[in-house]
Amino acid sequence: MDEQEKQQIIKSCTRFLRYHYPQTPHQVLSTLAETTDAELEADHYGQGKLISSFENEIADMLGKEAAVFMPSGTMCQQIALRIWSERNRLPRVAFHPTCHLEIHEQFGYQRLHHLESVLVGTTDRMFILDDLKKVSEPISALLIELPQREIGGQLPTWDELNAMIEWAREKGIATHMDGARLWECQPFYNRSYAEIASLFDSVYVSFYKILNGIAGAILAGPADFIAEARVWQRRHGGNLVHLYPYVLSAKQGMATHLERMGEYHEKAKSVASVLSEFSRISVVPNPPQTNMMHVFLQGDPERLIEASLDVARETKTLLFSGLTPTLLLGYSKFELSVGDATLDLSNEEIRELFERIFDVS
């Protein structure tokens, strides 16, 4: 099967195991146009009611003094770590080996901000207090990602999290939350976003991913910290003349999806339970702690993908269209985030479709 045929099959699908239903720019822009007040004025270089009121809303929700909307989380987090490092007079920060800054940002934190990193723990699990105690040099800031995306959305328990925060506070180390998927761990902790965020000096949250916005992020924290972050945002080239398409879609995403996080999490657990019945499937973590999990499949990845696409062609239902290699011999995996599209597939149907795939691959 060539790439073009593969893309045609994917495009023809109407139901999806993963995430939300895909939308074209035309659909997204039409909805935004329809739902935007005709009188609403554009933001202007970060100023104006639209963007300020949204920043305030998120700051309140996170229990922080202030917040700033930026084009990307990459920008938010490098800036946060730079500020905390300067305040603590030491350009060294600590995070997980699979942290976004370490594996997805082309080492911007080094090349732009001249920060050094300490990698805490191992790539297969969340770090805990014992891992932090092994850090043998001073650091200015500790970044904790909730949930840890690259390992299937794992979370520390509330007590484990508090123990780490206490360790950092005692040492005068600033704590920053990578909350790209903070929305998705609310059901696990069963605490308000403000209570979770209260453990951290600064918090970054994202508006695409589960919230389905076009793009965009917010950094929240103390008022003087956010004022400083705005200066860095300009330096990064992120203080755009207009950010309103992103802000409007972020607001819409919050209004549509935030209340469904519990539902997504419940569905994730029941889907994981169904998938675990297959001897050739392993789910990580099991049970899922958020709406996300990694699904490990035993077998030849090319044949599995081919089988999944054959099923997709016939049923217009897409389970997965790509698999990434793993260290585990004979296993490859895909990331499964439960969203609106997942909710519309019954667990019985999911079971049957995987049976068909394994029958022929």
Next chain:
Amino acid sequence: MDEQEKQQIIKSCTRFLRYHYPQTPHQVLSTLAETTDAELEADHYGQGKLISSFENEIADMLGKEAAVFMPSGTMCQQIALRIWSERNRLPRVAFHPTCHLEIHEQFGYQRLHHLESVLVGTTDRMFILDDLKKVSEPISALLIELPQREIGGQLPTWDELNAMIEWAREKGIATHMDGARLWECQPFYNRSYAEIASLFDSVYVSFYKILNGIAGAILAGPADFIAEARVWQRRHGGNLVHLYPYVLSAKQGMATHLERMGEYHEKAKSVASVLSEFSRISVVPNPPQTNMMHVFLQGDPERLIEASLDVARETKTLLFSGLTPTLLLGYSKFELSVGDATLDLSNEEIRELFERIFDVS
């Protein structure tokens, strides 16, 4: 007059001396939704037909091998200068004292990229070859802004420009064009964009301003340079999951406004001629070299603004709503960029409205 009253008057206006007619997000998004092909797929982290084909189109127009779309010019230009500096093994670059990097970017080029600057010439005019000859230390790159925005859109002559480029080339200094308003100097040089751009190793162009896009910029240059720029874009946090609202509006802006540059320039010259009849007005440069000029007004700025807003309230036509101080005693100024709204005001009407303002202030 308080700020709220002022804003109400501005909002009630239907005709404008400056620029294009203002549009609300609702209007912009509605137009984008209507004109976007229902089948068009979103860009994804800088990939996809929409963004790639637009990048190629602009690269071709500028006669460059490759181009990359970024959220902002700030990002494009710091990145360009960083790359040229690394290639020339010296973190030092030269530009005009009113360069965007020097006065509008919170010294990102220093704080993020650790570049040193050499300021060439003086703040009141474009620099020329004689100014460059006074640079007494080695530099890696020379940035030339065409036109120089902060001094009313002044341009070097074609011969002056070529002489400077030749000086740089002989010394192995990379040349970068700040073409935020490149579109606007085409009538002055009466040469193709590719011919103007051919003088430079890299070129940045912008899609808001006269093109009226939502935001967004392109950096164009050699293929290996652009490949490197994409890595820096990710480091800056500018490689967004979706940039399509900006790309779509940039395409629309090109289609709508590019062919009108000659008309804007002609109108700018005739408006400058009308304004110059007033003893209390000085236009810089006169005649305008692009569609832009600075209009210096003699008199008390508060009274002039009040008079302009009184005229606006009565006629629904806004001439200016703010004035910035100048070094010239008794004079303040506003920037006048000629756009679609300007074209719809007759010069006779412009003369009459300024007469009314000067009558009462």
